[in-house]
Amino acid sequence: MQAIENSVDGIQGAAQSRQDAPPLPFIVLICGVATIGGFLFGFDSGVINGTVTGLQQAFNSNTAGTGFNVASMLLGCAVGAFFAGRLADRWGRKTLLLISAVFFILSAWGSGIATSSPEFVVYRILGGLAVGAASVMSPAYISEIAPAAIRGRLITINQIAIISGLFAAFVSNYWLANTAGSAVNEWWMGFTAWRWMFWIEIAPATLFFLALLMIPESPRYLVLSKQTARAREVLGKLYGEAAVNEKLESIRQSVAADHRPRMSDLLESAGQRVGKVRKIVWVGIGLAVFQQLVGINVVFYYGAVLWQAVGFSESDALLINIISGGVSIAACLITMALIDRIGRKPLLLVGSIGMAVTLGLVAFAFANSSLVDGKLQLSQSMGLLALIAANAYVFFFNGSWGPAMWTMLGEMFPNQIRGSGLAVSGLAQWVANFAITMTFPIMLTGIGLAGAYGIYTLFALLSVAFVLYMVHETKGLELEQMRG
Numbered sequence: 001m002q003a004i005e006n007s008v009d010g011i012q013g014a015a016q017s018r019q020d021a022p023p024l025p026f027i028v029l030i031c032g033v034a035t036i037g038g039f040l041f042g043f044d045s046g047v048i049n050g051t052v053t054g055l056q057q058a059f060n061s062n063t064a065g066t067g068f069n070v071a072s073m074l075l076g077c078a079v080g081a082f083f084a085g086r087l088a089d090r091w092g093r094k095t096l097l098l099i100s101a102v103f104f105i106l107s108a109w110g111s112g113i114a115t116s117s118p119e120f121v122v123y124r125i126l127g128g129l130a131v132g133a134a135s136v137m138s139p140a141y142i143s144e145i146a147p148a149a150i151r152g153r154l155i156t157i158n159q160i161a162i163i164s165g166l167f168a169a170f171v172s173n174y175w176l177a178n179t180a181g182s183a184v185n186e187w188w189m190g191f192t193a194w195r196w197m198f199w200i201e202i203a204p205a206t207l208f209f210l211a212l213l214m215i216p217e218s219p220r221y222l223v224l225s226k227q228t229a230r231a232r233e234v235l236g237k238l239y240g241e242a243a244v245n246e247k248l249e250s251i252r253q254s255v256a257a258d259h260r261p262r263m264s265d266l267l268e269s270a271g272q273r274v275g276k277v278r279k280i281v282w283v284g285i286g287l288a289v290f291q292q293l294v295g296i297n298v299v300f301y302y303g304a305v306l307w308q309a310v311g312f313s314e315s316d317a318l319l320i321n322i323i324s325g326g327v328s329i330a331a332c333l334i335t336m337a338l339i340d341r342i343g344r345k346p347l348l349l350v351g352s353i354g355m356a357v358t359l360g361l362v363a364f365a366f367a368n369s370s371l372v373d374g375k376l377q378l379s380q381s382m383g384l385l386a387l388i389a390a391n392a393y394v395f396f397f398n399g400s401w402g403p404a405m406w407t408m409l410g411e412m413f414p415n416q417i418r419g420s421g422l423a424v425s426g427l428a429q430w431v432a433n434f435a436i437t438m439t440f441p442i443m444l445t446g447i448g449l450a451g452a453y454g455i456y457t458l459f460a461l462l463s464v465a466f467v468l469y470m471v472h473e474t475k476g477l478e479l480e481q482m483r484g
Contacts, residue, residue, distance in 0.1 A: 027145060027238060030215040031154050034141045035161035036208040037097055037134035040104050042165025043204065044073070044127050045297070046325075047173065047197050072121040074434035076128020077135065081426025084133035085140075089261040089419035092225070093141040093218040096133050101209035103130035108201035112191070128430075136426040139410035140418060144218040145238060148478045152339035152407050159403035160332040165204075167325030172200050174322055220415055220479065223251045224261060254415040254480040265417045266424065280483075283470050284409055284421055288429035290463040291405045294355050295456030296397050297433055298440045320387070324394050331399035343475035344404045348467045351400020356460035358396060359453055361389035367450035401463075412474050414482045 080100070088096045107127025114120035139155050146154040180186065180193035187193040219238065222231035228248070235244045255261075268276050339347060365386035368379070413421035443452040474482070 023237070023240070027147070028154070031142045031145060031157065033208075033211040033215050034097065034138045034145075035158045036204065036211060037100060037138040038158040038161035039165040039168070040101075040201065040205055040208060041131050041134045041138070042162035042167075043169045043201050044104065044107070044131050044165075045162075046166035046169035047201065048073070073124040073128035073131065074430055074437055076125035076130075077132035078128075078427050078430035078434065080129035080132025081136050081430050082132075082423045085136050085419045085421075085423025085426055086263070088137055088140070088221070088422075089224065092221050093137055093144065094212060094215065095217075096137050097141065098209065098212050100130040100133040100137070101205055101212060103127065103133075104205035104208065105202055108198050108205060112195040112198040132426060132430055135406075135429070136409070136422040139406045140422055141218055143407075143410035143479065144220040144418075147239075148476055150340060151411060152344065152475065153336050155407040155410055156332060156336040156339055156403040159398070159406060160329060160336065163325060163328040163332055163398060163402070167322070167329060169197075170322045170325045173197050174319060176200075219247075220251055220418075223248065224255055224415065250478070250480045251415065261416055261419050263420050263423075266420050278417075280413060281417075281421055281424060283472075284412065284425035285428045286466055286470060287405045287408060288425040289432045290459065290466060291401045292429060292432035292436050293456070293459035294359070294397065294401070294463065295436060295440075295453070295459075296394075296402070297437055298452070298456075324391055327391050327395050328398040328402070331395045331397075332403055335399050335403050339404065339407065340475060343473045344408050345467060345471050345473045347400045347404045348471060349464065351396050351404070352460055352463040352467055354396030354400070355393055356457055356464065358389045358393035359457040359460055362386055362393065363450050363453035363457055365389065366448070366453060408471075408474060411477075411479060412482060415479060418479075 084096045084100070103126055107123050107130060110123030111120060111127065114123055138158050142155050142158060143151055176187060176193040176196055185193060187196050216234045216237065217230065219231045219234040222228075222234065231251075232244055232248060235247050239247055266278055266281050268278055335347060365382045368382050409422060409425050440452060443455075
């Protein structure tokens with residue numbers, strides 16, 4: 001808490017150093033409400049980690065079936081991210097977040113009552129729609145509310161919320177499994193512990209819905225939809241009456257006067273490249289895809305399975321997940337202090353190099369394991385190396401690509417194409433996530449853990465070149481200064 005207070009004090013100092021200092025407590029409050037969507041994104045993504053064994057027993061699923069049960073949510077995420085970005089240009093950022101809150105509630109309830117794999121998959125896809133929408137709309141809303149000088153730090157709070165959601169899911173899973181004796185044992189009211197793991201999410205999802213009713217719509221969406229009077233009112237609350245006219249005119253000049261945002265805006269409209277996809281769109285897709293190809297969600301979705309595969313007990317494996325969650329939050333707090341000072345690109349570059357090294361060490365440790373009764377066993381030294389390297393990898397990811405990718409996607413697109421750009425990038429991100437999650441159980445039984453982590457290492461190395469040659473810095477730029 002002290003670290004967060006210090007960071008907020010730093011944000012206030014940065015904002016108040018400007019003559020046109022915005023009412024920071026109000027901005028932080030409404031951005032904080034948006035980050036509850038990030039918390040639910042993390043919780044919904046992480047809760048599956050402790051339920052895999054329960055799903056296998058309850059639905060009698062094989063390896064491929066278990067992989068689809070786990071990854072099914074990601075299909076909904078891809079659809080949710082794509083359509084949320086598009087529909088947010090028509091209905092508003094706040095409206096899409098409200099819809100996602102309702103879907104979070106329905107999915108949490110339904111996943112726990114499911115009696116078959118098809119029923120479970122339907123509810124998880126519904127949750128995926130919510131996660132996909134929140135994944136792109138929470139950072140987009142924050143970027144359109146926050147002043148440029150502190151935008152990176154405020155969007156990073158959303159990443160902290162995502163990791164906090166994962167952490168809360170890991171702690172909840174650990175506590176429920178330990179209290180019941182196992183995730184497959186009955187816990188309360190005759191229901192098994194793994195079902196309660198899903199139901200816990202209903203409380204924060206309901207809070208999210210109620211809190212959203214009290215925050216304003218994005219002023220940039222209001223300008224895009226020709227609601228000038230409402231935009232003026234919101235801008236006055238955010239930046240003060242003296243800055244309203246200048247801000248309003250700046251936003252107007254950054255959008256097309258003759259039409260609302262549409263997908264065709266993603267294409268070049270001048271010069272010799274007419275009709276080709278804008279370079280900024282490819283950069284957004286690249287950022288989104290590389291964030292997944294380094295394998296981070298294998299750790300979050302299959303962490304318990306992974307550590308049990310190399311000899312740790314269920315209880316120890318769930319405890320390791322909690323440690324990883326704590327490391328992730330610490331990394332995000334460091335990023336929160338640095339992202340508006342040193343920029344996004346340096347963080348991405350350091351993260352890519354760090355992930356390549358640590359993933360390589362994890363692959364090396366798994367390559368030096370042995371088979372005992374059909375299960376991998378690590379020596380004490382290799383087990384320690386794998387544990388330290390895996391948590392160092394999590395630290396590098398959450399100190400760089402975790403928050404910086406979402407920060408850049410939320411701010412890098414010009415106002416006219418932000419919704420469409422987020423739609424395409426979000427779709428790419430979740431398709432890549434689905435591919436990585438679905439293939440991990442297959443790789444685990446095929447090329448083994450060492451082979452799987454070797455592939456993730458290769459993608460981490462490729463991301464270094466991508467950052468060096470494709471990514472441009474956005475630190476300190478107003479959204480109206482973004483060029484596509």
